[in-house]
Amino acid sequence: xxxxxxxxxxxxxxxxxxxxxxxxxxxxxxxxxxxxxxxxxxxxxxxxxxxxxxxxxxxxxxxxxxxxxxxxxxxx
Amino acid sequence: xxxxxxxxxxxxxxxxxxxxxxxxxxxxxxxxxxxxxxxxxxxxxxxxxxxxxxxxxxxxxxxxxxxxxxxxxxxxxxxxxxxxxxxxxxxxxxxxxxxxxxxxxxxxxxxxxxxxxxxxxxxxxxxxxxxxxxxxxxxxxxxxxxxxxxxxxxxxxxxxxxxxxxxxxxxxxxxxxxxxxxxxxxxxxxxxxxxxxxxxxxxxxxxxxxxxxxxxxxxxxxxxxxxxxxxxxxxxxxxxxxxxxxxxxxxxxxxxxxxxxxxxxxxxxxxxxxxxxxxxxxxxxxxxxxxxxxxxxxxxxxxxxxxxxxxxxxxxxxxxxxxxxxxxxxxxxxxxxxxxxxxxxxxxxxxxxxxxxxxxxxxxxxxxxxxxxxxxxxxxxxxxxxxxxxxxxxxxxxxxxxxxxxxxxxxxxxxxxxxxxxxxxxxxxxxxxxxxxxxxxxxxxxxxxxxxxxxxxxxxx
Numbered sequence: 352x353x354x355x356x357x358x359x360x361x362x363x364x365x366x367x368x369x370x371x372x373x374x375x376x377x378x379x380x381x382x383x384x385x386x387x388x389x390x391x392x393x394x395x396x397x398x399x400x401x402x403x404x405x406x407x408x409x410x411x412x413x414x415x416x417x418x419x420x421x422x423x424x425x426x427x
Numbered sequence: 428x429x430x431x432x433x434x435x436x437x438x439x440x441x442x443x444x445x446x447x448x449x450x451x452x453x454x455x456x457x458x459x460x461x462x463x464x465x466x467x468x469x470x471x472x473x474x475x476x477x478x479x480x481x482x483x484x485x486x487x488x489x490x491x492x493x494x495x496x497x498x499x500x501x502x503x504x505x506x507x508x509x510x511x512x513x514x515x516x517x518x519x520x521x522x523x524x525x526x527x528x529x530x531x532x533x534x535x536x537x538x539x540x541x542x543x544x545x546x547x548x549x550x551x552x553x554x555x556x557x558x559x560x561x562x563x564x565x566x567x568x569x570x571x572x573x574x575x576x577x578x579x580x581x582x583x584x585x586x587x588x589x590x591x592x593x594x595x596x597x598x599x600x601x602x603x604x605x606x607x608x609x610x611x612x613x614x615x616x617x618x619x620x621x622x623x624x625x626x627x628x629x630x631x632x633x634x635x636x637x638x639x640x641x642x643x644x645x646x647x648x649x650x651x652x653x654x655x656x657x658x659x660x661x662x663x664x665x666x667x668x669x670x671x672x673x674x675x676x677x678x679x680x681x682x683x684x685x686x687x688x689x690x691x692x693x694x695x696x697x698x699x700x701x702x703x704x705x706x707x708x709x710x711x712x713x714x715x716x717x718x719x720x721x722x723x724x725x726x727x728x729x730x731x732x733x734x735x736x737x738x739x740x741x742x743x744x745x746x747x748x749x750x751x752x753x754x755x756x757x758x759x760x761x762x763x764x765x766x767x768x769x770x771x772x773x774x775x776x777x778x779x780x781x782x783x784x785x786x787x788x789x790x791x792x793x794x795x796x797x798x799x800x801x802x803x804x805x806x807x808x809x810x811x812x813x814x815x816x817x818x819x820x821x822x823x824x825x826x827x828x829x830x831x832x833x834x835x836x837x838x839x840x841x842x843x844x845x846x847x848x849x850x851x852x853x854x855x856x857x858x859x860x861x862x863x864x865x866x867x868x869x870x871x872x873x874x875x876x877x878x879x880x881x882x883x884x885x886x887x888x
Contacts, residue, residue, distance in 0.1 A: 381580055382641075382644045382645065383637070383639075383640035383641030383642065383643060383644040383645060384575075384579050384580035384583075384637065384640070384641060385575050385579075386640055386644050387632075387636060387637050387640035387641075388575035388576065388579060388656055388660075388661075388664060389575060389655035389656055390640075391632060391660075391664070392575075392655055392656045392657060392660035393660070395660045395663030395664050395667060396657055396659040396660035396663050397663075398663055398667070399659055399660070399662055399663030399666055400659065400663075402666065
């Protein structure tokens with residue numbers, strides 16, 4: 352539930368930032384692709400850090416519990 | 428110019444880093460001097476060796492350049508030959524997905540070695556021995572901390588957009604890649620996708636918000652704030668894309684053609700006899716490359732593949748091609764390349780000057796074409812005169828294995844059930860007369876327990 356609330360809050364924030372105010376006749380889509388990446392950079396970096404952290408915890412626990420699931424990490 | 432014939436290959440003229448040219452039938456890639464530092468980094472960092480080892484990049488050897496075209500040359504490479512160039516709009520869902528995963532896998536490895544992919548074009552991927560390989564060796568740039576991924580837009584348009592449209596709307600939308608050569612525009616993709624895709628974080632960000640960001644900032648220059656993307660954030664972006672692509676799957680529902688073998692009037696014995704005849708003809712012809720036209724799920728393509736013959740298995744049904752591709756992956760069958768091609772409207776020459784991407788005919792001729800249980804669909808199902816079918820087949824092959832399915836066959840009767848029979852010339856003798864100007868009939872055999880015949884023909888010069 353908490354995860355869903357965080358997701359909706361973050362998504363709404365990004366939608367407000369990127370919602371088009373007006374369209375242009377001469378479109379250079381690369382600028383928007385660049386800016387979106389920079390806008391999302393903090394979020395993507397944090398999510399990736401969390402994912403790695405969670406993998407490490409899982410890896411540690413499985414080793415601790417004696418389950419040798421070497422190939423689980425990095426599977427997705 | 429040297430005495431040997433030398434031509435720049437169409438489709439490789441946009442990149443200032445180098446280009447592909449052919450000399451006496453062999454393909455080479457020139458590396459221009461302006462790309463020397465990046466090329467050296469690719470080779471010296473170990474990235475090239477790693478990617479070749481992981482079967483993600485085409486291998487090459489550096490050769491001495493003997494031409495007089497010295498301007499801008501840094502190196503001349505001779506890449507391993509690709510047997511058949513295929514295009515993303517000819518791939519089934521699974522092939523496009525595997526090509527996307529290969530592209531992201533290459534980007535991840537490149538970052539480990541201090542480089543990035545500067546292009547993520549689906550046209551840079553080719554299927555070689557069953558694996559999706561990057562064929563553009565000049566696609567790498569040195570990674571600079573802080574820079575966003577320059578190929579992000581291209582990746583989303585070439586891979587993520589068509590894959591999501593194929594999954595959430597209709598698998599046939601993969602054909603939109605044929606009209607949108609630089610990938611499907613994201614605003615178009617966003618407007619076609621169902622609302623539920625807004626609830627998926629990777630699709631929300633990489634398609635919907637991406638499309639809106641492109642429109643919002645279309646008139647603004649990139650500005651100076653370019654160093655806002657940390658290495659970890661970039662890795663996070665690639666990871667998100669990877670998760671998004673991995674999660675996309677396509678469930679094959681009912682397909683008339685994929686069930687074809689179950690619904691034909693062939694008895695097991697007749698089918699086995701037909702297989703043996705095809706095998707005998709192939710052993711006589713000894714082709715290096717076979718085009719199996721109307722290959723369905725590839726039952727007969729495998730007869731050629733088992734003889735070590737590279738076989739392109741064309742069918743217009745995306746489900747049949749998907750089944751064929753999955754079967755090839757499952758059995759590590761590296762000789763068969765299944766592709767979605769409609770023979771009544773085969774891939775044309777497209778792009779700049781109609782020559783950037785080759786037509787199907789331009790990619791031939793094949794040593795041998797197989798047209799098994801196909802002629803009645805073309806002649807009766809599509810009103811194509813037999814002479815025109817013969818002329819087309821002559822333009823794509825040197826030898827032909829073709830099955831004639833006469834009118835009394837129940838499959839033809841099914842085609843005629845809902846229409847008037849306006850095909851008086853569709854008889855065994857009419858068939859032979861129509862093919863005679865284009866092919867010589869070398870062998871002919873009846874298929875027992877059926878009224879069908881199998882022919883081995885040679886193209887006339």
